Amino acid sequence: MKVPLLDLKPQLEQLRPRILDAFTRVLDSTGYILGPEVSEFEERIAAYCGASFGIGLSSGTDALLAALMSLNICRDDLVLTTPYSFFATMGVVLRLGAWPIFVDIDPDSYNMDAGQAEAILEADRKNGRKIKAILPVHLYGQCADMQKFKVLSAEYEVPVVEDAAQAIGAEYPFVQQDGSVQWQRAGSMGLCGCFSFFPSKNLGGIGDGGMLITSDSAYADVVRSIRNHGAEPKYYHQRVGGNFRLDAVQAAVLAVKLDYLDEWHLARVNNAAKYRQLFAEAGLVDNPIVLPAEVYAGFAGASEHRHHIYNQFIIRAPRRNELRDFLQSRQIGCEIYYPLCLHQQECLPAQLNRNQRFVEAEKAAADTLALPIYPGLQAEQIAWVVAAIGDFYR
Numbered sequence: 380m381k382v383p384l385l386d387l388k389p390q391l392e393q394l395r396p397r398i399l400d401a402f403t404r405v406l407d408s409t410g411y412i413l414g415p416e417v418s419e420f421e422e423r424i425a426a427y428c429g430a431s432f433g434i435g436l437s438s439g440t441d442a443l444l445a446a447l448m449s450l451n452i453c454r455d456d457l458v459l460t461t462p463y464s465f466f467a468t469m470g471v472v473l474r475l476g477a478w479p480i481f482v483d484i485d486p487d488s489y490n491m492d493a494g495q496a497e498a499i500l501e502a503d504r505k506n507g508r509k510i511k512a513i514l515p516v517h518l519y520g521q522c523a524d525m526q527k528f529k530v531l532s533a534e535y536e537v538p539v540v541e542d543a544a545q546a547i548g549a550e551y552p553f554v555q556q557d558g559s560v561q562w563q564r565a566g567s568m569g570l571c572g573c574f575s576f577f578p579s580k581n582l583g584g585i586g587d588g589g590m591l592i593t594s595d596s597a598y599a600d601v602v603r604s605i606r607n608h609g610a611e612p613k614y615y616h617q618r619v620g621g622n623f624r625l626d627a628v629q630a631a632v633l634a635v636k637l638d639y640l641d642e643w644h645l646a647r648v649n650n651a652a653k654y655r656q657l658f659a660e661a662g663l664v665d666n667p668i669v670l671p672a673e674v675y676a677g678f679a680g681a682s683e684h685r686h687h688i689y690n691q692f693i694i695r696a697p698r699r700n701e702l703r704d705f706l707q708s709r710q711i712g713c714e715i716y717y718p719l720c721l722h723q724q725e726c727l728p729a730q731l732n733r734n735q736r737f738v739e740a741e742k743a744a745a746d747t748l749a750l751p752i753y754p755g756l757q758a759e760q761i762a763w764v765v766a767a768i769g770d771f772y773r
């Protein structure tokens with residue numbers, strides 16, 4: 380049995396007529412840049428995530444870049460972030476001449492550890508405040524510890540930019556003063572949140588696309604201007620921006636898909652539950668396979684809230700590379716996200732970070748593996764994957 384890591388065909392077949400309608404509507408409109416398709420989609424994403432404004436951008440990477448440019452982050456500024464993410468998280472910092480300051484991850488959530496971030500912010504305060512933003516990533520579809528990052532943001536007066544590229548719709552439990560829990564969606568908790576509509580994300584376009592959401596109207600205005608070469612009005616440039624616009628055709632197609640996003644999230648959550656059940660029945664849990672932790676499952680109301688959207692289903696596995704090769708030889712798709720940490724990338728000046736150690740991030744890079752989890756994956760395919768992993772360790 381063939382099990383791809385990701386198969387977009389089931390959703391395409393489900394939506395083909397509606398996508399073609401959207402496509403034709405944009406084509407016939409002859410308005411291909413911004414316009415109503417983009418602004419309506421922006422409003423819907425902002426509403427879905429619980430923010431006031433959405434700004435459609437050309438990719439998740441450009442959303443992050445526009446977010447930092449709009450904060451005037453420039454040469455030799457510092458940005459506090461995680462060493463364990465997709466390259467774009469760090470790439471945008473470097474492109475502005477700024478430097479990433481890494482904080483190791485929490486080994487359960489794979490997200491930036493807020494406790495360690497505090498010590499660095501405290502040292503930075505004494506050093507003249509060069510940290511200009513905190514950039515946590517909600518990796519694999521589960522939010523970083525935003526309650527703590529919000530406290531740090533207020534205490535040290537540093538804005539939080541959320542890299543929510545993998546986590547659209549993921550909910551985080553804020554504990555209120557009276558002990559009750561208020562769930563908030565990824566991207567709506569910091570100054571802004573950045574999404575990617577790369578086809579493999581939970582909400583994926585038919586090409587590149589991204590969005591920034593915020594509830595700060597002045598900041599939204601700056602991002603909107605940066606998206607369009609900083610022009611305000613047209614041909615009068617108050618700042619240097621770029622062409623970071625979301626295409627109307629992507630917005631129209633994504634708007635069709637947004638109607639199904641909750642259904643697809645649920646399918647991923649159910650697939651994750653199926654994996655848990657089958658790994659347990661096969662006696663593989665904890666030894667040798669470590670399943671992904673649902674770090675917010677214990678909070679009040681968790682069962683009614685989407686605290687993990689499973690953009691990826693990540694296991695830890697001994698002899699990981701051998702297991703990957705074995706699964707691939709059985710035509711089971713799997714992938715390593717990410718084989719090398721950001722601080723180990725060659726593009727960084729060696730003296731900067733490559734000789735620093737981030738033990739948990741390096742461990743994760745060495746022993747994690749993503750298994751197929753996409754909506755449309757069949758129960759027998761999941762069983763086949765688990766059986767193959769059982770065979771490997773037998």
Ligand SMILES: *Cc1c(COP(=O)(O)O)cnc(C)c1O
Pocket residue numbers: 438439440441464465467468516542544545574575576577587588589
């Ligand atoms: C996908 C992704 C991005 C970049 O998004 P693109 O749309 O591919 O530019 C940024 N950060 C993370 C964590 C991602 O997963």
